[in-house]
Amino acid sequence: MTAFNNSELSPLSSLEQWEDDLLIRYPEPEHKAKEAYRNYDSPERDTVREFYRLNHTYQTYDFVRAKEREFLSFDKKELPVWGAMEFLNTLVDDSDPDTDLDQLQHLLQTAEAIRADGHPDWFVLTGFLHDMGKVLCLFGEPQWAVVGDTFPVGCKHSDKIVYPEFFVNNPDSHDERYNTKYGVYDPNCGLRNVHMSWGHDEYLYNITKDYLPEPALYMIRYHSFYAQHREEAYDHLMDDHDRAMFNWVRKFNPYDLYSKSPKPPVVSELKPYYEDLIAKYLPATIRL
Template identity: 90%
Template sequence: MIDQNAPLASLELWEDDVISRYPEPDHKAKEDYRNYDTPERDTVREFYRLNHTYQTYDFVQEKKANFLAFDKKELPVWSAMEFLNTLVDDSDPDTDLDQLQHLLQTAEAIRADGHPDWFVLTGFLHDMGKVLCLFGEPQWAVVGDTFPVGCKHSDKIVYPEFFAANPDSYDERYNTKYGVYKPNCGLKNVDMSWGHDEYLYHITKDYLPEPALYMIRYHSFYSQHREHAYNHLLDDHDHEMFKWVNKFNPYDLYSKSPKPPVVSELKPYYEDLIAKYLPATIRL
C-alpha cells in the first residue's frame, strides 16, 4: 500500500518527473538520469493525486498560520543544512550525494558561470524549505509543482484531472478564472500552494534581493514559467522578475554530478556568504 504521507520513493523523484516533462536542450536525456519501473512511476501520479486533492485555499491559510509563526527551531543556516541532511534517501539512483552536497553543486555551477554572489547563495539555499518534512509534513505539502489557490486550476498544471477531487473546484468563491483575485493583480497578492518554495521565501524575504526571492518562491511554478498559464494574474513587474526564475531553473534541475564537492574546502566561502546576507541564526 502506498504511504499517503510519502508516496514518492525519494523527494528527488518529483524533480526527475519535471525533467521528463520539460527537458532542456543540450542536457543528457531523461532516461540517462534515472530508470524507474512502472510501479515507481505510478507513485508520481499518486503524489499528484494527493497534492491536487488537498492543496486547497483553506489548507494554505492553515499552513501559513502554523509554519510562519517560526516557532519550531532556531539554527544557524549551516546547521539547518545539516538538519536537512537527515532527509537523505538511498533510493535515488542518480547520485550518492546528500542534500548539502547537491545544494553545493547547484551553487558552484552558478558561481562558475560568474553570477552575482546573491545568486550563488540562492542556489545554495533553494531546497532548505524541505525541512518541512522533518516537522512531520507529508511530501505533497513539501514538494511538487506549485500553483495559485483561490482561483480556477489551469489545465496546464500537471495531472489536472486530479483537481476533480479538490473541494475548491466546486466552490463558487474559488472556481472562476480570477477567483478571489483581480485581473493582473500581481503575484504579491496571490496565495500559492504550500510547500518548500513558499516556506523558504518567508524565511528569507527580509534579507535577499528581490530576484533571489522570485527564484525561491516560484521555481516550482512550472505552469507559469513554462506554460504561461497565469498571465492574467501577473503584473508587469512579475514578468520582468520571471526572467530570473528562468535563469535559475536549469541550475536546479541539471547540476547533478557524481563528483562530490569537497565540503570542508567550500564551507568557509559559504559561511562568509551566508553572513553577508542573513542573520546569525534563522527561525524555522
C-alpha cells in the same frame, strides 16, 4: 485538519523522485523534445501519479491558509544556516538509486554552477539556499505539502499544471468562490497578492524575505511554479513587475534542474566561502 496514513504522507520513495520527474518533463534543450517523454501511463510513474493525486486533492485555499498560520510563526527551531543544512541532510534516503549525494551536496553543486558562470554572489547564495525549505518534511509534513509543482490556490486550476485531471477531487474545483478564472483575485493583481500551494518554496521565501535582493526572492518563491515560468498559464494574475522578475526565475531554473553530477563537491573546501556569504546577507541564526 485531515489525518493522513503513512502512504499518504510519503507516496514517493524520496523527495528526489519529484525532481527526477521534472527532468523527464523538462529535459535539457539539446535532448529529446519533452512531448516524447510525457507518457504518464507507464507503471514506473505510479508513485508520481499518486503523489500528484494527493497534492491536487488536498492543496485547497483553506489548507494553504492553515499552513501559513501554522508555519509562518517560525517557532519550531532556531539554527545557524549551515546547521539548518545539516538538519536537512537527515532527509537523505538510502533507497534512492539515482544519487549518492546528500541535500547539502546537491545545493553546493547548484551554487557552484552559478558561481562558475560569474553571477553575483547573492545569486550564488540563492542556489545554495533554494531547497532549504524542505526541512518541512522533518516537522512531519506530507511530501506533497513540501515538494511538487506549485500553483495558485483560490482560483481555477489551469490545465497546464501536471496531472490536471486530479483536481476534480479538490473541493475548491466545485466551489464558486474559487473555481473561476480569477477566483478571489483581481485581474493582473500581482503574485504578491496570490496564495500559492503550500511547500518549501513559499516557506523559504518567508524565512529570507527581509534579507535577500528581490530577484533572489522571486527565484526562491516561484522556482517550482512550472505552470507559469514554463507554460505561461497564469499571466492573467501577473503584473508587469512580476513579468520582469520572472526573467530571473527562468535564469535560475536550468541551474536547479541540470547541475546535478555524480561527483560530490568537497564540502570542507567550500564551507568557508559559503559561511562568509551567508554572514554577508543573513543573520547569525534563522528561525524555522
